[in-house]
Amino acid sequence: MHHRFRSPKPLGMAIAAVLGLGLGVPPAVAAPAADTDPVPGLVAGADTGAPQLVTGLAERAPGATAADAARSHLAAHQDRYRVDPAQLVETGTERAADGRRTVRFAQRHGGIAVFGAAYLVHLVGEGDGQRVESVGGKYFTGLTAPTTQSVPDEVLRRLALGAVEDPAAREGATADDHGLVVLPGGTGRLARHFTVRGTDPAAWAAKAREVFVDATTGVIALAHDARxxxxxxxxxxxxxxxxxxxxxxxxxxxxxxxxxxxxxxxxxxxxxxxxxxxxxxxxxxxxxxxxxxxxxxxxxxxxxxxxxxxxxxxxxxxxxxxxxxxxxxxxxxxxxxxxxxxxxxxxxxxxxxxxxxxxxxxxxxxxxxxxxxxxxxxxxxxxxxxxxxxxxxxxxxxxxxxxxTHGVVESTAGLVLAGQSGALDEAVSDYFGNAIEVTARGLSMDDPRAALLGESLCRTGTPEACAGRRLDDRRTTVDDYVGAAADIDNSGVHLNSTIIGGALWDIRRGLDPLTADRLVYRALSEYLTPLDGFVDARNAVLAAGRAMGLSRAQLRTVVGAFDAHGIKQGWQRRIGADSRVVLGDIPSSLVAPDVAGGRWVAGTSGHGFGGSLGVLTGTVAGSAEPVALSPQDGRSHGWPATDGTTAAWVAMGADANGVWGWEVLARPVDGGPLRSLRRAPYQVLSDVRVAGGNVAFRVSDSTAGRARPALSVNGAPVVEIPLPDGHDAADLTLQGDLLGWIETWTSGERTVSAPTVYSIAKGKVVAQYVLDGAAATTAGQARLAGGRLLWVERPDGGGTGSSIRSGAVDGSGVTDLVTGSAADRRDIVGLTASDRAVTFSHRFRWEGGAVRNAELPKLWQLPLTGGTPQRVSCNRGGQYMPAADRGTRVLWLDATAGRTDLVAREHAAGTC
Known part of the structure; x- marks a missing residue:
């Protein structure tokens, strides 16, 4: 549910990460020394040449209106702000009680709105006596994204509806079209914005979702809870x-x-x-x-x-x-x-x-x-x-x-409900919710109930046990930030809110409460913009304090509150991690990496690709800069695989002739000619795998809904492997001469899952393990390694008590590597294997209450022959999509530091 008092079920996507913005870590002035100004004079922008904040101004800006004066000021100082006034549209002017005005501008790119981009100018005086005191916000320079879509409207609509993963919710879902928008980050990304609404009240995903579909490639570029x-x-x-x-x-x-x-x-x-x-x-x-x-x-x-x-x-x-x-x-x-x-x-x-x-x-x-x-x-x-x-x-x-207060936030700063900006939205709402109650009830700030939110709701129990959150929990960024990726609470909007909310509450403890309330409100209504994070909030509050005329001592109280909660420049770097970053700041945790022989491939936007997805490759040792394998042809290239020599991936979008569709491409990782293996305007190509010159992938018929394996052997034309009528293949895996998959079909009222091994040389299936458990038993995530086929098995079809099983490629038997039961809550969400070790990612299924770092996915490893699993890494945040190299080396996507990085470890850490 949108804007909940309590934490929602896992859902959502981190806005800043998806857009490739380094938000929350701008190069701001460090904590001031005793004799310096606590308010930063200049804060540089992230992923832009325009400054995030400029304070301490007193420059004349005559004009008939505040908006005219603000626009003229920006035009006269383009060398300072790097803002093109022609790309700005006034969205409103806020007048404070003291007569000070804040003019809000929204950015346009070729006439199309730029998502989350807002630039603000603060003025005092009237008419010819107007003066600019400060300027700031988020204006994205360097946008060169196209302004004309190449994918038809109806195709984009269908893709938006397809973003609803729950079949029950997708049935009868609608998609309201809000038109084109440019997503910032790098050169930008043209997308079409839909609000998708399910209709089945029994499905959680029936809630409204905002979905942004790349208008040139058809890729889902962004999705989050609906405002x-x-x-x-x-x-x-x-x-x-x-x-x-x-x-x-x-x-x-x-x-x-x-x-x-x-x-x-x-x-x-x-x-x-x-x-x-x-x-x-x-x-x-x-x-x-x-x-x-x-x-x-x-x-x-x-x-x-x-x-x-x-x-x-x-x-x-x-x-x-x-x-x-x-x-x-x-x-x-x-x-x-x-x-x-x-x-x-x-x-x-x-x-x-x-x-x-x-x-x-x-x-x-x-x-x-x-x-x-x-x-x-x-x-x-x-x-x-x-x-x-x-x-x-x-x-x-x-x-x-x-x-x-959520409504107040929505009509002022418009904070986006994801990641740090969403946590800031929750924090401001917590702050004013408590401030209103404390003021109305006449409570002291020292009253034990003052910092509790919702403490009066319980019919029985103490106020502390009843409260949904408390603003005096003393949580800090470095010690307590929950490194949740896209699938948990919109990247932790409730889970991390009391870090920044606690700092705001400490300001109210340290200052006169009325002064603090006016300070936080002024920061919200006059300084914050939709994509702002924790450090942006710190700077906004300090700038508002200067505008209010707070004393140096009062401003130092504000600084001390933020410092106590670890909200300062570069806080992510102080969290600490035992893994090595191979590629930093991956804008999406939804595209799995692959690695073999010390060479990795990954799909990512940014990193030279601008707003579209591209495929990078590099060495695990990091001896050279990553290089692009995919061409910059206007399409999105992702979902790559490699055997250490060759890489293959899927391209989506319109080709040079304007024909939209999917294409499987391959190229040597050291460079060389680009090969096209299959183009399919009306078929979905996915699940690419590479081994020794062979490339396999899955072909899904968008009309019949059937999926089957396809194979190119040593550069030969692609051949589709026939399956019995009514059978589907998923979770392809390829090693040497063997191709594996999970085959499914319907038998009576139950779905049958069968891990399957196919010999390329013999041209036939050589092993198939038909699961003989209960009707809900399912298998997935097939992996070939060491002459065996591994897969994840879920006894109840929903993830509880996941097991990892292994069968010989000649069909001679099944062993259990990791045994689960319906009594445990383990949900294995990632599986990979090398010649020596099996690595898997599991989380404990969410059962209400607050999600902690301990419940986010973590990596475990055990020998291929069996044994006791050990922790791969002691990183505290979410660990996703592992990819095994040789031996015990593994790469994965890690969200510990408040962003998603591609990281590596050579050996398991053991016990954490």
């Missing part, structure tokens, strides 16, 4: 629409309604012409209305709402005791408290800054069960019904403040 509101099938009035449109026919009134404990509390009401009353507060410029979902699933009320869903109502101004169970009165009162906090304390006019309607929906459920969470869906708050152990989530004022 745009979800409109369920049959949705009617927009959130808040009923209250707003009917306000003229409703008279203000007062009454009482029972809170969740049954105590009557005063509430502002709306009296309808028929004499009935409803929870509509007309006493503030923003109309506040509370609805009762009456147990409907959150998918039905997300974004838009069914036309028959009405505000909570009563025949008299004293609402009946039955209204207590939903927490509706709590939600209604809490919304007013949050509004008043932002208006009276910070000068903000409602969630959107324009006194737009404020809407809450209480008593929502999730997939037929109690919803133990709360969410901001882009238009309103949705509160879960709670359960036997928890009150309805509308009860907690700090949770209400958290969710409503």
């Amino acid at each position: 745009a509101p979800y409109r369920a099938a049959g949705a009617g009035a927009e959130a808040g629409g009923t209250a707003g449109s009917a306000a003229g026919a409703v008279e203000p009134a007062t009454g009482t309604a029972p809170d969740v404990h049954g105590n009557p509390v005063p509430v502002n009401l709306g009296r309808l012409p028929d004499g009935t009353y409803r929870l509509t507060d007309l006493t503030r410029p923003a109309v506040i209305t509370t609805y009762d979902a009456a147990g409907r699933d959150f998918l039905e009320v997300r974004g838009g709402m069914p036309t028959d869903l009405l505000p909570v109502a009563s025949a008299t101004p004293e609402f009946p005791a039955s209204a207590a169970a939903t927490g509706a009165a709590n939600a209604h009162v809490n919304a007013g408290i949050v509004y008043d906090f932002y208006r009276d304390r910070l000068g903000r006019q409602g969630i959107d800054g324009k006194n737009g309607p404020i809407t809450a929906v209480v008593n929502a459920t999730s997939f037929g069960e109690s919803m133990r969470n709360a969410a901001w869906d882009g238009r309103k708050m949705i509160y879960g019904s709670g359960g036997d152990k928890e009150y309805p989530f509308a009860v907690a004022l700090d949770v209400a403040g958290h969710e409503m």
Whole structure:
């Protein structure tokens, strides 16, 4: 669910990593010495020639409007900012209570919006007396991406729908087309943006997802949780629409309604012409209305709402005791408290800054069960019904403040919900949620409850046990950052939020709380931009402090808070790792590397390829710079394989004749002629493998849905290996004269999995192990090594209790290398093998609560003949997609340092 109070299930993709931006580690000024200015004067940008921040200015900038003055200033100092004013579009001007104005510009490339790019100019004064005080944001220089798509719209739409992995969710899914956008990073990448929505409420992936498809190649370039509101099938009035449109026919009134404990509390009401009353507060410029979902699933009320869903109502101004169970009165009162906090304390006019309607929906459920969470869906708050152990989530004022602050973030900085920017979004929402409750309740900052979020929700238990998060957990980047890749919590947006949130809370402890609240709000509304990370936030808060006129001592308090949580330049390098980086900052963890004979290949964007995927090769020893194997022909080249002499990979996109499709290419790793093995405009080519001049790959028929192996022997034309009708092949593996795969077919009501070995010389299958377990038993990740075929077996088809089994290539028997059971939670997600060792990556399946580094995938290794697995690396973050070289050497993608690196180790570390 978007913007959850509590951590979601594993999902998402890291924005900064995918875009190839080194965000969060800009070359900023180090922590100041005692006699230096705590505020950095200049912070260089990452992956751009435009500075991230310039402060300490006092330059005249006359103009009829603030926007005119800001644009003229940027034009007059292009040598300083490297910004082309012609590529800027004003998106709004924020006026602070002291009259200071912030002009926000969005970047365009050839008229197309650049994702996450925003540049800000801060001014004081009016008319000819205007002066620029600071400038900053993210403006990407060097963009040369095309501005015309080459893949047809309908093909891009189908590819976006295909990004929904769950078949149940994909059935009937829709894709709303938002047009073209340029993804920054290197030379940029032209993509088409879709919001994909599933329709099956039983499938988790039914949530809305933002999917960006490369408009020149068809590759999924980026995907993350949706910010745009979800409109369920049959949705009617927009959130808040009923209250707003009917306000003229409703008279203000007062009454009482029972809170969740049954105590009557005063509430502002709306009296309808028929004499009935409803929870509509007309006493503030923003109309506040509370609805009762009456147990409907959150998918039905997300974004838009069914036309028959009405505000909570009563025949008299004293609402009946039955209204207590939903927490509706709590939600209604809490919304007013949050509004008043932002208006009276910070000068903000409602969630959107324009006194737009404020809407809450209480008593929502999730997939037929109690919803133990709360969410901001882009238009309103949705509160879960709670359960036997928890009150309805509308009860907690700090949770209400958290969710409503998500709306404030969305209409100011617009932080992207992934990686560090997403964690910053959660942190700011935590901060203001707690600040609102502490202020309204009159609590001291030293009160043990002050730093707890959601501590009032539990029906039983202590506040500490009840809290969803706490801002005094003392977590730091170096000691506690969770190195999650794309598949966990949008790269840790909830898992890492208290690192930066704790720093903000410490600022509130160290300064006067009102000063701290205004400082954090000013940083949010005037300095932060969508792709900002932790270090950007530090610089934004310090710059806001200078603008507010904080003293040197106060600014040092701010610096001390960030330092205490390890939020300073280059913090990733201080985490420590026992692996050696072979290729740093891989923009995607979704493209597996390969290695043989000390030569590696990897698919990556950036690193000379600009925005498209390309194939690099280099030596494990790192004796020379990596070189590009794939041509820069406008297509995406990835999914490579190598035997140490030859590399092969798949190219996707339109060729020189404008024909779009897939192509398998091969080339010697030391350079040489590029060979085309197969072109297929209407077939998907994947799963490439190379061994001794032979190249194998999988051919999937996009219409019939069948997949079969294809093989080129020593450069000969490709021959497809026939399979029985109804059979599919996946997980190809190639070694010498042998080709292996996992063959599947349907027998009755069950799917049969059969690890299979095919002799190239004999032209026939020489071994096939038909699994004889329960109907749900499946196999995958086939690997040939040492005269045996290895595979991963899942007894329940879902990953619990994964095992690694091994069969002789002549079909003479099966042994167990790693034994799992339904009782354990191990999920093997990566398998590779050399002539001596088997290496696998496993994680413990997520079962709710916070995901820790210990539960992320880790690499283990054991002899090919069997033995006790040992840890390959003691790196604490996620370890993905291992590739075995000779002996015990292994390469993998590692997310420990808050980015994804290709790393290597020669031997297992043993016990960590």
